Amino acid sequence: MSEPALLEVRALDVHFSVRGPGLLPSRLTLRAVDQVSFDVRAGEVLGVVGESGCGKSTLSRALLKLIPATGGSVRLRGVELTTLPKAAMRPLRRSMQMIFQDPLASLDPRMTVGEIIAEPMKALLPAMGRVEREQRVLRTMQQVGLLPAQINRYPHEFSGGQAQRIGIARALVVEPQLVICDEPVSALDVSIKSQIINLLLDLRAEHGLTYIFVAHDLATVRHIADRVMVLYLGRVMEITDRDALYARPLHPYTRLLLSAVPIPDPALARRRRVAPAREELPSPLALPSGCAFRTRCPLADARCVAERPVLREIDGRYVACHHAEAAAA
Amino acid sequence: MAASLLEIRNLAVRFTTGDGPVYAVNDLDLEVRRGEVLGMVGESGSGKSQTWLAIMGLLAKNGRAEGSVRLGGEEILNLPQRALTRLRGERMAMIFQDPMTAMNPFLTVGRQMTEVLEWHRGMSRREARARCIGALESVHITDAARRLSMYPHEFSGGMRQRVMIATALLTEPQLLICDEPTTALDVTVQAQILALLDELRQRFGTAIVLVTHDLGVIAQLADRVIVMYAGRQVEQAEVHTLYGAYRHPYTEGLLRSVPRLDQPRSARLATIPGRPPDLARRPAGCPFEPRCAYASEICRRQMPPLVSLGDAHLRACHYDGALGPQERGA
Amino acid sequence: MNGDARHTWANWVPGRGAARKAEALAAGAVQGRSLWQDAWGRLRCNRAALASLWVLGVITLAAIVVPWVWPYGYAQPDWNLMYAAPTWAGWHIFGTDALGRDLFVRVMWGCRISLMVGVVATLVTLVIGVTWGAVAGFAGGWVDSLMMRIVDILYSLPFIPFVIVLMVLFGRDLFLIFVAIGAVSWLDIARIVRGQTLSLRKREFVEAALASGVGNAAIVRRHIVPNLIGIVVVYVTLTIPSVILFEAFLSFLGLGVQAPLTSLGGLVSDGAAVLQSHPYMLIIPASFLAVIVYCFNFIGDGLRDALDPKDR
Ligand SMILES: Nc1ncnc2c1ncn2[C@@H]1O[C@H](COP(=O)(O)OP(=O)(O)OP(=O)(O)O)[C@@H](O)[C@H]1O
Ligand SMILES: Nc1ncnc2c1ncn2[C@@H]1O[C@H](COP(=O)(O)OP(=O)(O)OP(=O)(O)O)[C@@H](O)[C@H]1O
Ligand code: SF4
Ligand code: SF4
Ligand SMILES: [Mg+2]
Ligand SMILES: [Mg+2]
Numbered sequence: 003m004s005e006p007a008l009l010e011v012r013a014l015d016v017h018f019s020v021r022g023p024g025l026l027p028s029r030l031t032l033r034a035v036d037q038v039s040f041d042v043r044a045g046e047v048l049g050v051v052g053e054s055g056c057g058k059s060t061l062s063r064a065l066l067k068l069i070p071a072t073g074g075s076v077r078l079r080g081v082e083l084t085t086l087p088k089a090a091m092r093p094l095r096r097s098m099q100m101i102f103q104d105p106l107a108s109l110d111p112r113m114t115v116g117e118i119i120a121e122p123m124k125a126l127l128p129a130m131g132r133v134e135r136e137q138r139v140l141r142t143m144q145q146v147g148l149l150p151a152q153i154n155r156y157p158h159e160f161s162g163g164q165a166q167r168i169g170i171a172r173a174l175v176v177e178p179q180l181v182i183c184d185e186p187v188s189a190l191d192v193s194i195k196s197q198i199i200n201l202l203l204d205l206r207a208e209h210g211l212t213y214i215f216v217a218h219d220l221a222t223v224r225h226i227a228d229r230v231m232v233l234y235l236g237r238v239m240e241i242t243d244r245d246a247l248y249a250r251p252l253h254p255y256t257r258l259l260l261s262a263v264p265i266p267d268p269a270l271a272r273r274r275r276v277a278p279a280r281e282e283l284p285s286p287l288a289l290p291s292g293c294a295f296r297t298r299c300p301l302a303d304a305r306c307v308a309e310r311p312v313l314r315e316i317d318g319r320y321v322a323c324h325h326a327e328a329a330a331a
Numbered sequence: 332m333a334a335s336l337l338e339i340r341n342l343a344v345r346f347t348t349g350d351g352p353v354y355a356v357n358d359l360d361l362e363v364r365r366g367e368v369l370g371m372v373g374e375s376g377s378g379k380s381q382t383w384l385a386i387m388g389l390l391a392k393n394g395r396a397e398g399s400v401r402l403g404g405e406e407i408l409n410l411p412q413r414a415l416t417r418l419r420g421e422r423m424a425m426i427f428q429d430p431m432t433a434m435n436p437f438l439t440v441g442r443q444m445t446e447v448l449e450w451h452r453g454m455s456r457r458e459a460r461a462r463c464i465g466a467l468e469s470v471h472i473t474d475a476a477r478r479l480s481m482y483p484h485e486f487s488g489g490m491r492q493r494v495m496i497a498t499a500l501l502t503e504p505q506l507l508i509c510d511e512p513t514t515a516l517d518v519t520v521q522a523q524i525l526a527l528l529d530e531l532r533q534r535f536g537t538a539i540v541l542v543t544h545d546l547g548v549i550a551q552l553a554d555r556v557i558v559m560y561a562g563r564q565v566e567q568a569e570v571h572t573l574y575g576a577y578r579h580p581y582t583e584g585l586l587r588s589v590p591r592l593d594q595p596r597s598a599r600l601a602t603i604p605g606r607p608p609d610l611a612r613r614p615a616g617c618p619f620e621p622r623c624a625y626a627s628e629i630c631r632r633q634m635p636p637l638v639s640l641g642d643a644h645l646r647a648c649h650y651d652g653a654l655g656p657q658e659r660g661a
Numbered sequence: 662m663n664g665d666a667r668h669t670w671a672n673w674v675p676g677r678g679a680a681r682k683a684e685a686l687a688a689g690a691v692q693g694r695s696l697w698q699d700a701w702g703r704l705r706c707n708r709a710a711l712a713s714l715w716v717l718g719v720i721t722l723a724a725i726v727v728p729w730v731w732p733y734g735y736a737q738p739d740w741n742l743m744y745a746a747p748t749w750a751g752w753h754i755f756g757t758d759a760l761g762r763d764l765f766v767r768v769m770w771g772c773r774i775s776l777m778v779g780v781v782a783t784l785v786t787l788v789i790g791v792t793w794g795a796v797a798g799f800a801g802g803w804v805d806s807l808m809m810r811i812v813d814i815l816y817s818l819p820f821i822p823f824v825i826v827l828m829v830l831f832g833r834d835l836f837l838i839f840v841a842i843g844a845v846s847w848l849d850i851a852r853i854v855r856g857q858t859l860s861l862r863k864r865e866f867v868e869a870a871l872a873s874g875v876g877n878a879a880i881v882r883r884h885i886v887p888n889l890i891g892i893v894v895v896y897v898t899l900t901i902p903s904v905i906l907f908e909a910f911l912s913f914l915g916l917g918v919q920a921p922l923t924s925l926g927g928l929v930s931d932g933a934a935v936l937q938s939h940p941y942m943l944i945i946p947a948s949f950l951a952v953i954v955y956c957f958n959f960i961g962d963g964l965r966d967a968l969d970p971k972d973r
Contacts, residue, residue, distance in 0.1 A: 096874070109866055109869075110866040113696065113883075121875060121883070176873075191544065192374060193603040196600035196601065197602045199600055200602060219518075220518075224590065265547055265591060266550045268553075282489055
């Protein structure tokens with residue numbers, strides 16, 4: 003592990019100022035991403051999971067500077083991004099691209115497939131000629147399983163799975179190193195989901211890509227990720243290698259998530275019958291003191307109320323819980 | 332074997348569109364028995380929702396339903412509007428994927444719930460309120476009395492779905508149709524809602540139809556399962572049979588392409604190649620043929636009929652040999 | 662020349678072009694097309710819009726050419742020939758008016774003036790309105806608030822007195838009429854465009870473009886404006902006729918173009934006064950007005966459909 007990380011994120015904060023309730027609203031701070039630190043190594047797939055609203059999309063967008071970070075640092079191969087001016091950021095975008103959740107909404111309805119895929123090249127490789135650009139579009143289309151004849155079609159003429167292939171082609175056409183996938187398969191059909199996951203895995207093998215793969219579905223993440231980061235209300239709960247996480251989750255929240263994943267096997271599903279989570283997600287505007295998870299945690303005690311657990315290392319895994327050792331036992 | 336509550340015969344739903352007809356549901360035959368949970372799975376656009384919307388009389392204007400649907404022996408398909416309204420209030424209820432769209436954002440939850448009872452049961456406001464509090468408590472909403480005066484947007488997604496379920500149960504329907512009740516929810520909340528549905532079924536004996544594309548959800552709750560493809564029923568079986576000894580290639584494809592936590596991780600996911608069918612076209616043969624690994628000449632020419640394999644197991648497929656993974660299993 | 666015998670009328674088949682295009686596609690000779698090329702192809706298939714384009718083209722051409730070549734001028738009276746019904750004699754094919762002026766040349770002048778007022782005022786409207794609205798919507802924040810407050814203030818100014826004051830101060834100048842009409846009608850389009858831009862800016866495809874490194878100017882040009890076009894085009898085709906009608910209304914009030922020059926609106930109002938005795942004085946200019954207004958509507962519909970890839 004001597005090789006430096008491709009992306010280093012340290013104590014990243016993204017806070018939104020939102021209107022409070024009432025007639026004379028005060029401004030409240032919504033901590034969508036709160037003190038998040040992690041590394042992404044070159045060539046790996048980092049899965050990011052958590053419930054809806056826990057800041058997965060906000061984190062993805064902040065890494066790409068689509069939303070300004072309110073604090074902390076993001077370094078891409080040692081270059082600090084958070085303070086980088088817009089013009090200097092542009093060339094770096096070639097190495098970081100994004101795939102979006104809603105395949106159709108992320109494609110301009112008035113552009114043809116060819117124009118959509120060519121757009122990042124126009125922006126990032128202005129020196130490239132028209133002919134070369136077009137050839138590269140066609141090549142990329144073939145790589146993601148689109149037919150060259152479809153180059154003049156409009157997005158609405160495609161099914162969700164094909165539209166997502168267009169989105170993938172657009173991300174890959176500038177040959178990035180890091181691709182941030184924000185729930186790329188959540189909106190897709192069961193039978194199409196697996197096609198896209200396999201495609202992402204193939205492309206990674208072919209081009210040596212690094213992914214940050216965001217999902218709310220732990221079963222999918224297990225399939226694609228090498229390491230998994232679990233977020234809860236904007237905070238990191240656990241970062242662990244895939245096999246260790248699924249074999250023996252240390253954090254009580256990870257265990258809650260895992261136990262809630264439905265299993266497509268009636269005998270097992272009925273035998274399992276877990277007690278569902280106690281409470282619902284607290285409002286992100288009024289986070290609990292101490293550990294954010296304590297309102298739903300079966301192990302919570304006085305220390306969890308008083309003291310916010312820091313992310314610490316246990317057997318090569320990172321966990322933010324006071325009682326992780328007890329949980330593991 | 333329990334008596335059948337709802338009998339569907341030859342149900343067909345079609346839509347007239349600018350580009351010609353869309354055959355959303357074709358030749359559907361099935362029944363729902365008293366007190367059971369009937370699961371219905373299939374990809375997006377396979378006609379799951381339209382089946383039940385047709386039965387509830389809630390099809391879009393350009394849609395038409397044909398065939399016969401009997402509830403407790405009484406024909407209910409295409410009833411006049413008045414009779415349908417009564418039926419919907421008293422004997423069948425339906426809940427949807429997005430509870431927000433089914434609620435009026437400008438009325439308190441209490442008002443929306445008591446209205447149902449005042450209208451269908453002729454209760455006084457007072458009585459109705461008491462009943463509503465009871466109903467909210469039965470779906471585990473704490474502090475029910477206070478919640479009645481809150482507006483839908485003040486509830487979380489999971490709570491809204493509970494409120495919908497409570498509202499649906501107010502008139503003690505015999506049949507509760509849940510169209511993707513947990514698709515918009517987090518897994519943790521989904522687990523709560525599924526546990527709730529299971530509990531309600533046991534307590535009140537309500538028959539539940541569970542429509543979803545998630546095989547995990549079905550496995551958790553359903554007694555019998557119907558697999559839909561291209562507006563047709565391709566397989567129907569008791570839940571353990573369906574997951575353990577399915578006999579349709581599409582069911583196999585679905586089951587194998589789901590990433591799952593209970594099995595060792597495989598390097599690649601199995602997929603169903605190709606893409607979902609276009610319902611505007613009606614192939615002469617099996618609609619799954621372009622994507623099917625077991626397809627033969629006859630599949631292209633002739634629509635496979637739904638035939639019984641015994642033991643309440645039905646399927647529509649010409650292929651008689653063994654399906655892939657079953658050779659390896661028990 | 663003779664070598665290429667395939668392209669004769671004898672073996673011409675309808676739809677051949679499309680077939681050849683499909684062939685080219687199938688042969689792998691794929692070439693990227695843009696929205697504009699596609700839109701033009703689709704517009705050409707819209708009969709009503711195409712016919713309207715032709716009609717409007719002919720009227721415009723006539724309005725430009727006829728006043729040059731016609732034996733009469735628009736202000737040339739013939740005291741012996743007042744209120745003559747349409748006749749071939751002396752080429753008064755549309756008849757003459759109260760002062761014996763040739764109505765045909767006056768109608769052509771009227772078309773010229775009305776089209777000019779309509780098109781120029783609408784262009785002014787468009788340029789100011791779209792820029793204002795798009796900038797406000799895309800910039801957001803206090804810039805947006807400030808710009809929209811200005812619009813609100815202008816909205817509250819009473820318009821007719823404003824025009825009268827302008828006329829009184831600067832005289833009845835054609836140019837001024839354009840400016841006056843344009844300066845007022847851009848408010849609507851600015852609001853519409855701003856609303857659209859605001860919602861477009863939050864759309865995921867704009868975010869996707871930002872993530873691809875596309876700059877602000879290019880985003881406005883490539884994503885915002887093309888997605889505004891549907892609504893703007895509809896608005897324009899509604900504005901041109903309404904500006905023409907508005908000018909007619911001003912003429913009716915005596916605030917339009919200075920006599921003896923005239924516009925379609927002025928002719929219609931002249932004709933309306935003598936409808937009982939000389940109906941042709943109303944019917945002819947009114948028909949031209951109606952045809953022009955309809956043409957713009959058809960072209961607008963056609964353009965909107967052509968620019969919407971979802972519409973087949
Ligand atoms: N522009 C914004 N202004 C204010 N609050 C925001 C903004 N964007 C996101 N939030 C809030 O930040 C939190 C995290 O949102 P985010 O979209 O990142 O969640 P997510 O994990 O991606 O959820 P999902 O699974 O639903 O996509 C939410 O509480 C959300 O309401
Ligand atoms: N109003 C309509 N006009 C035309 N076609 C329609 C209409 N409503 C539905 N359809 C078509 O009917 C088919 C079946 O739709 P249905 O809503 O039953 O699918 P579903 O199985 O519920 O899918 P999902 O999982 O996406 O909810 C679809 O192909 C759909 O396009
Ligand atoms: S710190 Fe306490 S409340 Fe938080 S997860 Fe650990 S045991 Fe539970
Ligand atoms: S009938 Fe033929 S094509 Fe259809 S599912 Fe069976 S084997 Fe496949
Ligand atoms: Mg998200
Ligand atoms: Mg549905």
